[in-house]
Amino acid sequence: MRTPLYDRHVALNAKIVDFHGWDMPLYYSGIINEHMAVRENFGYFDVSHMGDVIVEGKDSGRFLDHLLPTQVSRLEAGKAAYTAFLDESGNIIDDTIVYRLSADKFFFVPNASTTGEIVKWASSHSDGLDVTLRNVSSEIACIALQGPGATIAAQKIGIREPEPFTFYSQESGDRNSITGNREIIVSGTGYTGEKGMELIVPASEAEKYWIKLEGLTRELGGQPCGLGSRDTLRMEKGMLLSGTDFDHNRTPFEASVGFIVNEEHEFIGKESLLKSKSSRNEIFRGFKVDGKAIPRSGFPLMAGGKRIGTVTSGSISPVLKIPIALGFLDKSYSKEGTAVKVRIRSEEYPATVSKPRIIR
């Protein structure tokens, strides 16, 4: 599959890779260069492969409250929340952002690889409710504009930066399937840990906005960014990657996102989730690693010759210029500053435990 921006990626000489069936740019100029552009100035990403699902009807709030550990019926219109779909065991199926459009209408953005599964899962819990689900992923494109320079870049193309986790609509040329009007949605969200926004636009208008951003690169120096830097940026900030850091096997408490759980309402997986609080002994953390070898997914975390956990993501931190990792380890080693080791091929390298957010 290809996003509406595929031709731009080719024109910009991107290295294209297959990402869960999507031909996506891995990098244009280089992963580290693009990473630093986002930390120091701004970068823009094609994230049109992600899903867009509308939930509409009188029971929408009730329906989503049942599906999610977060009580999204309490969101005001124009606000968004990070949350996750849990299975009956309390394990995360996929993480997502839910947006409230009006009293009876929401939409959410699942990951590209899980959109089909989530739509099926959600539909299977809608019996007897006044609620309609519509997967409009193919009609919508999304461009993430991220970095300390994103505010000025957005201004230059006539877009005001929203507050974090709020969104607004702005008139544009074509009909947006999510709102039903000729407009784009500007959302104060992202996956880089920087200021910035995501432009949720009709597929037919994606190129227009992207080309405006390419123009800003010449004027202000920001960069088009691929999935490579998207991954290293989220890693430095300890943000989970669906299917990599968790894959139907971790609860929100284990994954260090317990803040999404609101225990005052009923939701799928609640009972198992609360029970497992004491039995699940691992927790998600970040690691700063000595030496130059890079920890990768699946590598063992060790202490005193004993295995205490597993790396789920690893790379070099372009900001710190050291190897970093994210992973799950025995809670008794989870305190910030604890010395552990990570086994990379045949050698063990010293590592220091940090909060998942490795850089501030």
Next chain:
Amino acid sequence: MSKVPDNLLYSKTHEWFVLEGNLVKVGITDYAQHQLTDVVYVEYPKVGSAVKAGGVLLTIESVKSAEDVFSPVDGTVSSVNNDLDSAPEKLNSDPYGNWLVKLKPASGSPTKGLSAVEYRKHIGE
């Protein structure tokens, strides 16, 4: 389009090599560096260690992955390019100007490989 200089030999696993005096100089191709993404570390073998043609010679760590580099000949490691320790990104910017190791081929070990034309065909360019 990857750069493939005419004066070198190539392997299907994307190494370039060339006989210089009695040593074989080995590096990675432009195609390989493009696939790897930004190189951040080269894990060298010990000087003096024995290698087999087609066996693992060293490991290159990039932002995205760790990839093995294979030896084009039987022999021993004569020297490694420590210039790359402080600037591994030079493998991305100039893969043919920055060799990785020099090998002393075992006596009788042939220095055979793909020509530039054959390698271009192999990578489909």
